[in-house]
Structure formats: C-alpha cells, structure tokens
Amino acid sequence: MLVDLAERAVRLAMDLGVEYADVRAEQVHSTSIRLTNDRFEQAVSGVDQGLGARVLCKGAWGFSSTSSLDIKDIQTAVKTAFKIAKATSKGVKEKARVRSVKPVKDHVKVKTHLLLNKVGIDEKMKKVLGFSKTARNFSPKIVSASLAYEDAAGQKAVASSDGAKILTELGRVYVSVNAVAKQAEKITSARERMGKIGGFELFNEVNGDEIMKKAAGRAVNLLKAKPAPSGRFTVIADPRLAGVFAHEAVGHGCEADLVIAGESILAGKIGKVVGSKLVSIFDDSTLAGGWGTQKYDDEGVATKKRLLIERGILRGYITNKEASARLRMEPNGGARAESFSFPPIVRMSNTYIARGNHSFEELLEDIDYGVYLKASRGGQVDTAKGTFQFNAEEARLIEKGELTTPLLDVSLSGLTLETMHNIDAVGKDFELNIGFCGKGQTVPAGDASPHIRIKNALVGGRA
Amino acid sequence: MQDLLEYIIKKAEKQGASQAEAFYHGADILRMGIEKKQVKISEKKYDAGIGMRVAVKKKAGFSVGFAYVTNLTKKTADDTVRRALKVASFKKPDTDFKSFQERKPTKTAKQIYDKQIVKMEPEKIVDLATRLIKTVETDKRITTISGGLGLGTYKVAIANSLGVSGEFEKTGYGAYGYVVAQEKGSVGVAGDGYSSCFFNEDKAFTTFKNARDLALRQLSPKTVKTGKMDVLLQPDALAFLLQFTLIPEVRADNIQKKQSPFVGKMGEVVASESLTVIDDGLIPQAVSSKPFDDEGCPTQTTTIINEGQLQNFLYNSYAAGKDNVPSTGNAARMLGGFTYKPKYAAEPIIGPTNFKLSAGKKSAETKFDNMVNGVKNGVIAKEVIGAHTANLSSGEFSVVLDTAFKIEKGEIVYPVKQAMLGGNILDALKSVTLFADDWKQAQIGREEVLISPTVLIKDVKVSG
Numbered sequence: 008m009l010v011d012l013a014e015r016a017v018r019l020a021m022d023l024g025v026e027y028a029d030v031r032a033e034q035v036h037s038t039s040i041r042l043t044n045d046r047f048e049q050a051v052s053g054v055d056q057g058l059g060a061r062v063l064c065k066g067a068w069g070f071s072s073t074s075s076l077d078i079k080d081i082q083t084a085v086k087t088a089f090k091i092a093k094a095t096s097k098g099v100k101e102k103a104r105v106r107s108v109k110p111v112k113d114h115v116k117v118k119t120h121l122l123l124n125k126v127g128i129d130e131k132m133k134k135v136l137g138f139s140k141t142a143r144n145f146s147p148k149i150v151s152a153s154l155a156y157e158d159a160a161g162q163k164a165v166a167s168s169d170g171a172k173i174l175t176e177l178g179r180v181y182v183s184v185n186a187v188a189k190q191a192e193k194i195t196s197a198r199e200r201m202g203k204i205g206g207f208e209l210f211n212e213v214n215g216d217e218i219m220k221k222a223a224g225r226a227v228n229l230l231k232a233k234p235a236p237s238g239r240f241t242v243i244a245d246p247r248l249a250g251v252f253a254h255e256a257v258g259h260g261c262e263a264d265l266v267i268a269g270e271s272i273l274a275g276k277i278g279k280v281v282g283s284k285l286v287s288i289f290d291d292s293t294l295a296g297g298w299g300t301q302k303y304d305d306e307g308v309a310t311k312k313r314l315l316i317e318r319g320i321l322r323g324y325i326t327n328k329e330a331s332a333r334l335r336m337e338p339n340g341g342a343r344a345e346s347f348s349f350p351p352i353v354r355m356s357n358t359y360i361a362r363g364n365h366s367f368e369e370l371l372e373d374i375d376y377g378v379y380l381k382a383s384r385g386g387q388v389d390t391a392k393g394t395f396q397f398n399a400e401e402a403r404l405i406e407k408g409e410l411t412t413p414l415l416d417v418s419l420s421g422l423t424l425e426t427m428h429n430i431d432a433v434g435k436d437f438e439l440n441i442g443f444c445g446k447g448q449t450v451p452a453g454d455a456s457p458h459i460r461i462k463n464a465l466v467g468g469r470a
Numbered sequence: 471m472q473d474l475l476e477y478i479i480k481k482a483e484k485q486g487a488s489q490a491e492a493f494y495h496g497a498d499i500l501r502m503g504i505e506k507k508q509v510k511i512s513e514k515k516y517d518a519g520i521g522m523r524v525a526v527k528k529k530a531g532f533s534v535g536f537a538y539v540t541n542l543t544k545k546t547a548d549d550t551v552r553r554a555l556k557v558a559s560f561k562k563p564d565t566d567f568k569s570f571q572e573r574k575p576t577k578t579a580k581q582i583y584d585k586q587i588v589k590m591e592p593e594k595i596v597d598l599a600t601r602l603i604k605t606v607e608t609d610k611r612i613t614t615i616s617g618g619l620g621l622g623t624y625k626v627a628i629a630n631s632l633g634v635s636g637e638f639e640k641t642g643y644g645a646y647g648y649v650v651a652q653e654k655g656s657v658g659v660a661g662d663g664y665s666s667c668f669f670n671e672d673k674a675f676t677t678f679k680n681a682r683d684l685a686l687r688q689l690s691p692k693t694v695k696t697g698k699m700d701v702l703l704q705p706d707a708l709a710f711l712l713q714f715t716l717i718p719e720v721r722a723d724n725i726q727k728k729q730s731p732f733v734g735k736m737g738e739v740v741a742s743e744s745l746t747v748i749d750d751g752l753i754p755q756a757v758s759s760k761p762f763d764d765e766g767c768p769t770q771t772t773t774i775i776n777e778g779q780l781q782n783f784l785y786n787s788y789a790a791g792k793d794n795v796p797s798t799g800n801a802a803r804m805l806g807g808f809t810y811k812p813k814y815a816a817e818p819i820i821g822p823t824n825f826k827l828s829a830g831k832k833s834a835e836t837k838f839d840n841m842v843n844g845v846k847n848g849v850i851a852k853e854v855i856g857a858h859t860a861n862l863s864s865g866e867f868s869v870v871l872d873t874a875f876k877i878e879k880g881e882i883v884y885p886v887k888q889a890m891l892g893g894n895i896l897d898a899l900k901s902v903t904l905f906a907d908d909w910k911q912a913q914i915g916r917e918e919v920l921i922s923p924t925v926l927i928k929d930v931k932v933s934g
Contacts, residue, residue, distance in 0.1 A: 047561060049817045052553070053815060068511035071513070087514050095509050097596055153727075237696065396856035416868060418892070422888070465890070465933075
C-alpha cells in the first residue's frame with residue numbers, strides 16, 4: 008500500500024532524528040502521444056512509480072527520490088535525504104522551520120466513469136488521429152497540424168511527520184492542437200487545448216472536433232492579418248490573455264517562497280494598494296472544474312480559495328508550511344511537486360481575476376485607437392523586477408470604438424504594478440483556461456479572467 | 471548492460487520484430503539550492519530505465535512501436551517487448567520509415583568525464599556554495615542571492631538489430647547565480663550560469679560575481695527612444711532566442727513538416743556572409759559532446775550555414791531515411807508533458823548537440839571592447855525574455871531585451887528598461903555583422919548548449 012510505504016518512510020526519517028519529514032509515493036500510468044500530419048512521433052505509455060522523501064534537519068532541507076518502491080531502496084533514499092540535509096545545515100544561517108497543521112487522514116477519489124488506465128493506447132491513438140484529420144481537412148490552407156495527448160491515472164500518497172496520511176486517486180487528460188496555415192509566403196499558426204481532471208469521458212463532454220476547427224479556423228483567419236503597430240496604446244485583453252497576466256505577472260509575485268527570497272515585487276506590500284480598485288485576484292485550489300484543483304497539497308495540507316488582491320489591495324500570499332512559519336501566516340495548501348522525484352515548492356492552482364461589470368461593447372466604445380489582444384502564445388515574467396512580456400496569438404486594431412484590421416505577432420509587455428494600476432475597466436464575462444506552469448518543475452495550473460481594459464500599455468508589433 | 475540490451479533485442483526479434491533497438495539511460499544527480507543568501511536544500515536523485523523500439527514489417531511498410539521500463543528484470547523485459555509490439559500492431563505502416571540506425575564507426579568524445587564529479591561529497595558543494603555567497607554578498611545593496619550548483623553522472627548504452635552497440639559515461643557540472651540589488655526603490659536583477667562536463671570552482675566564482683556586478687549595474691534604468699540601432703546579443707540572449715527560432719527551424723523534421731521559414735531555401739543565402747553556424751557533437755569538454763546520439767549514430771560536425779549559405783539540416787535516422795541522406799547524429803530523446811520524461815521514456819526526435827555560431831570570415835571577428843567601442847547608437851543585452859512565444863513556422867519573434875545597457879558613441883552609458891526587439895529570424899541573421907571574443911557555452915536545454923561570443927546585429931528596430 009502506497010500510503011503505508013509513505014508513512015513508513017516518514018517514521019524512518021523521524022527515527023534518524025530529523026525535525027520534520029514529508030514523503031510522496033506514486034504509482035501512475037501515463038500515456039503521451041505526439042502526432043504531426045498523421046504520423047505518430049511518440050506513442051508512449053508506461054508506469055512511473057517511486058518515492059521522494061524530504062527531511063528538515065538542523066534547519067536545512069534534504070531531498071532524495073528513488074524510482075523503486077522496494078523497502079530497501081526507500082530506506083536508502085531516506086538516509087540520503089538525511090545525510091545531505093545534515094551536510095547542508097553547515098551552510099545554513101537562518102534555520103528553516105515548518106508550521107504544523109492539524110493531522111488529516113483521507114482518501115480522495117477521482118470523479119470519472121471512464122478510467123484512463125482502462126482505455127487502451129490504441130483507442131487513444133485513434134482519437135488523436137481523428138482530431139488531426141478534422142484539423143487538417145478544415146481548409147486546403149492548413150498545411151500542418153500537430154497534436155499532443157497526455158494522460159495520467161493512478162495514486163499518490165502523501166504522509167508527513169505532523170500527521171498527514173492522504174491517498175489521492177489521480178486522473179487527468181489533455182489534448183492540444185497547433186494548426187499551421189500557409190498562403191503564398193505567409194505562415195500562421197493557432198493553438199487550442201482541452202483537458203480535465205477525470206477520465207476519458209472528456210471526449211463525450213466536449214466537442215473535440217469543434218475545438219480542432221476553431222484552431223484551424225483561427226490559423227486561416229490570421230493569414231489575412233497585418234503587422235501590428237508598436238507603441239503605447241489602450242488595449243483590451245481577452246479572458247485568455249488576461250488570465251495569463253493574472254497568473255504570470257501577479258500570481259507568481261504572490262508565491263510566498265519568492266516573497267521570502269526577496270524575488271517578488273509584492274514582498275512587504277500586504278495591505279498596500281498594488282493596483283486599480285477594479286481588480287480582485289484569487290488563487291483557488293477548490294474551484295470546481297479547475298485544471299489546478301486539488302483537495303490537499305503535496306505537504307498534506309488542505310487547500311483553500313486564497314484571496315490575493317481585493318479591490319487593488321494586496322491581501323495574501325500562496326504559502327507552504329515553511330513560508331507560513333516564516334511569515335506568521337496560516338498555511339493555505341500551496342505546496343506542489345511535479346512528481347515524486349521533486350520536492351514540493353509553492354505553486355499556484357487556479358488563478359483568476361474576478362468579474363467586473365462592463366460588457367465587451369462598453370469596454371470598446373471609449374477607445375479611439377487601440378489594440379484588442381486575444382489568446383496567448385505564452386509569456387514570461389521577472390517577479391523581482393516586476394516586468395512581464397506576453398505574446399498574443401491574434402489581435403484586432405480598435406478604431407473609434409470598433410474592431411477593425413486583424414493583426415498578428417503582437418506582444419504586450421510592461422511593469423506589473425503600473426499595469427495593475429492602469430486597468431480601467433473589467434468585463435462581466437469569465438472564461439476558465441488550462442495551462443502548465445514552469446518553475447523548475449512543471450505543474451498543471453488553471454487561470455481565468457473576464458475581458459480587461461488597460462490604458463497606456465506597451466504593445467510590440469512589426470509595423 | 472549490453473547483455474541485457476541484447477537479450478531484449480533477441481526477444482523482440484523472436485516475437486516478430488524485423489528490427490529492434492534498446493536504449494539505456496541512467497542519471498545520478500546532486501543539486502544544491504541557494505536561496506536568500508544561504509544554502510537551502512540539497513537534492514539527490516537517481517533514475518534509470520530502458521526504452522525499446524520495434525519495427526514490424528507489414529505489407530505496405532514498417533510500423534514502429536515503443537515502450538519503456540524502469541525496474542528491469544527478465545520478466546519486465548518480456549512485458550516491455552510485448553507492449554512495444556502491441557503499439558506497433560496498432561499503427562498503420564509508415565512508408566517513410568527505412569530502418570533504425572545503421573552501424574558506423576564512432577569517434578571518441580574527448581574530455582566528457584570528470585572523476586572528481588563522481589566522487590564529490592555533498593559537504594564540499596555546501597562549502598563551495600557558502601564561499602560563493604560570502605564573496606558576492608559584500609555590497610549592502612544586494613538583497614538576494616540565489617541559484618545553485620549541480621553535479622550529474624550519466625550512463626548511456628544502446629544496441630540494435632543492425633549491429634549498433636555502444637556505451638559511454640559522462641559527467642555534467644553547472645553553477646547558476648541570481649542576484650537582486652535594491653537602491654532607492656530601484657531593483658536590479660541579473661543571473662549568470664556556467665555549464666561544462668568538468669567541475670570548476672573558479673568559474674563558479676566568476677559566474678556569481680558576474681551576476682552581482684550586472685545586478686548592481688542594472689539599478690536606475692532608463693527607457694530607450696524607439697528607433698533603429700545596433701543590437702549586441704550576448705551568448706545567453708542568443709541561446710534563448712535561437713532555442714525557439716533558428717535551432718528548431720533547421721531540424722529536418724520541421725522542414726519536412728513545412729514548419730520553418732527555411733523550407734525550400736537549401737543552398738540559398740539565408741544569413742549575412744559573416745555568419746557560420748555548425749552543430750558539433752565532439753568539442754572537448756562541451757556539455758553536449760558524446761560519441762553517439764540517442765539512436766547510436768556517431769556524432770559529427772555539421773555545417774548548417776556556411777558564410778551565410780544554408781548547407782545542411784539536422785537529421786535523425788527517420789528524417790534521414792525520408793530524405794535519402796545519412797543521419798547527422800542528432801537523434802535526441804526528449805518529451806515534455808505533465809512531467810518532463812526521462813530520456814529512456816521518449817522516442818527519439820531531433821535536437822542539436824553543441825550548436826555553435828562563429829564568424830564566417832576573419833574580418834568579422836573582433837575583441838569585445840572593440841565591438842562596443844565601434845557602436846554609435848545601440849543596446850547590449852545579456853538576456854532576452856519571451857523568445858518561447860516565437861512563431862516557429864514563420865520565424866517571427868518579439869522579445870524583451872533584458873539585463874541590457876545602452877551604448878552611445880562607443881561607451882556603455884546606462885541600464886535599459888523594457889526595450890523590445892521584434893522581427894523575423896531571417897532578417898536578423900542577415901543583419902549579423904560582427905563577432906566578439908567572449909565565448910561561452912550557454913545552456914539551451916537539459917543537455918544542449920549554444921556556443922557563441924557576443925554577436926552584433928546591425929541597425930534593427932528597438933522599441934522603448
């Protein structure tokens with residue numbers, strides 16, 4: 008039993024005389040499929056299992072992982088974690104402590120009626136191939152479609168020396184498509200994704216073919232788009248791009264480990280005004296249907312809906328047990344690890360900007376000349392300096408309150424706090440997005456937002 | 471190890487595979503993390519496994535199946551073979567598949583194994599980290615020092631039905647320093663990294679000091695006026711930019727998929743004649759040097775762009791078979807997803823080894839100081855932000871120049887805030903005119919590097 012192994016490893020660590028220990032043990036069936044132009048570049052399935060032990064010894068952390076669940080290898084991993092923590096403690100000036108939480112024992116089940124590990128890889132490959140055909144047949148202008156399928160199903164056990172003993176059943180499935188269109192010398196691309204925590208029933212719940220057509224259609228439409236102007240304009244960001252802003256620019260700055268490390272522009276600003284009164288931002292691990300939803304974090308702490316920014320005022324951070332001790336804050340279950348082979352660190356779950364009260368038309372009507380930015384090819388942020396840069400997938404020029412010329416290759420960059428203050432209207436719509444967040448480790452993270460309007464934003468285009 | 475790999479291959483052949491291949495990868499990694507001016511955590515990971523491929527002949531061609539296993543016994547080996555054959559049975563025959571890698575003589579990759587790394591005690595790394603912190607925390611304006619030190623030992627083995635059989639061990643060493651400085655409300659941030667196959671204390675100190683100096687020099691930045699100017703991209707900036715533009719765009723698979731602005735441009739002038747680009751898997755001490763790639767093909771020196779002219783793309787055996795050319799030894803196993811897969815858990819695709827930019831002609835080489843002195847109006851950037859949003863197919867990119875400084879009349883005058891460089895990679899390559907002498911191996915992936923000095927891109931638009 009995974010959870011017993013995890014608990015046993017915690018006991019082994021405590022017997023060595025450490026102050027604190029937590030352990031994750033996993034057994035996960037996973038499938039990865041990559042298909043480009045109907046050729047399978049990867050069709051991989053396997054079982055990933057192992058255990059990672061983290062100990063706190065004399066104020067220093069040690070972590071060790073093994074891909075074996077044999078008790079002998081687990082003992083070695085625990086001893087290694089202890090040994091390197093002890094070595095590390097010689098360089099520690101300010102000892103790390105953890106804030107204990109009430110012990111939880113639980114068994115969290117996954118809600119699904121089509122378990123991913125009961126579906127053969129052949130059926131998954133067939134599904135992906137079908138989607139690819141839909142995307143490629145959309146138009147003769149579509150020259151290529153790349154699809155990625157990922158799933159994972161299994162069990163994860165978390166045990167800690169302050170009494171957590173939690174078994175969580177896992178199920179997660181995801182498909183993305185990148186459609187490429189070409190006309191004369193012009194090449195454009197567009198991306199769509201779908202996914203859920205659950206099982207293969209995803210494909211009965213969402214119309215995957217429609218999603219393929221959406222990506223292909225957008226790539227084709229972009230062929231007509233023109234290079235964008237550069238400079239400072241009023242912009243409207245759609246829920247996808249605004250969600251990325253909430254996650255990248257604000258969410259990362261609210262990660263308590265970065266705050267403590269002096270790597271966040273939001274350090275020391277609790278209770279201070281950091282943005283426009285119209286903006287409230289949450290990170291909510293309990294959000295129903297959220298891509299980053301989980302009941303307990305990887306330290307065995309019950310998760311929460313965390314208020315980060317309330318009407319422009321910074322109210323809280325995302326914390327783990329160590330940050331909670333250091334900052335004298337309540338632990339709110341923000342520790343996540345990519346897998347058993349990584350130590351848990353502070354991460355976001357589902358980060359979103361709360362709804363406002365403007366319709367899209369109202370956001371548009373006051374703009375004499377501006378840019379409407381839609382979707383995102385990704386972004387990057389410097390949390391210490393408080394700068395960000397995102398590229399929109401598509402854009403439209405706004406002239407006299409109307410959407411006009413389609414634009415491509417448009418980026419939005421700026422200073423996080425300045426931009427937060429420059430948000431002068433928030434829409435009443437709301438869209439939940441799925442994504443992945445990298446911070447040395449990759450975890451699934453959701454974001455969401457209504458449309459938002461930003462004054463004086465730096466837009467980078469090619470015209 | 472070879473015995474085990476041979477056992478799997480024989481087993482697969484007996485069960486109906488026309489060809490089989492088995493690849494072993496083991497990694498033993500020690501990492502020490504620094505946070506807020508102190509050592510924080512040490513991590514030790516051990517992971518090993520075998521990935522196997524089978525090619526099953528059907529009427530219309532071959533179908534290739536893959537499976538991997540971590541706890542290897544004869545019993546699990548049998549199961550792995552069965553799973554790989556099952557995947558092959560589901561797949562339609564692929565008429566483009568010719569064969570797995572053929573046996574070819576390999577050269578020795580020199581200086582890729584450092585015994586010191588294998589024997590290193592964690593105490594020694596903690597001690598080094600402590601001294602690094604002490605050396606750079608001298609200035610009061612420095613509020614944060616973080617980063618880390620990493621050591622790795624890797625073992626690779628491969629065998630296939632065509633007689634490929636080989637193994638090697640290599641080591642890796644990395645030092646990364648990240649420094650935040652604050653003064654009067656202004657924040658200066660900079661990071662610097664060093665990678666090699668060999669442990670090197672001195673380079674760790676240079677790296678951390680660089681990060682410190684740059685962070686301090688970044689304080690109180692100013693915006694630049696939008697306009698055309700010279701842009702000096704340092705190796706780390708180039709590495710990040712090219713990782714998402716030129717490098718994937720010269721992969722033969724992306725050419726075949728028509729996802730590259732270099733489609734149909736073979737033999738044409740695609741860059742300034744001052745630029746030569748090679749991929750070289752045999753450079754001594756270089757991070758990505760190895761005797762053979764992830765399919766067992768010998769690594770080599772491949773000239774991609776010679777004095778501006780496009781001459782080669784990067785191939786693995788599959789893409790090579792499709793184009794009827796030999797593989798360039800660029801098979802690479804990498805697969806992201808919910809988690810980044812270990813190498814043995816991925817089928818080979820195409821990736822660079824040591825990707826090197828150099829001057830196409832002697833007159834395009836200069837000393838770093840001379841390069842700066844020759845610039846009337848320009849920006850020098852150590853890093854760029856946002857290159858991963860580039861459009862692979864068209865070559866369009868838009869990045870923020872980071873850890874950047876304004877150059878006026880040959881002098882570095884002030885740190886730059888939020889300047890953007892946008893354009894097409896083809897135009898940028900055509901505007902490359904000069905190479906400095908500050909060579910560096912800049913990390914571009916888990917085990918790939920860009921080797922380059924600072925490069926001058928002439929007269930391009932920068933938005934302030």
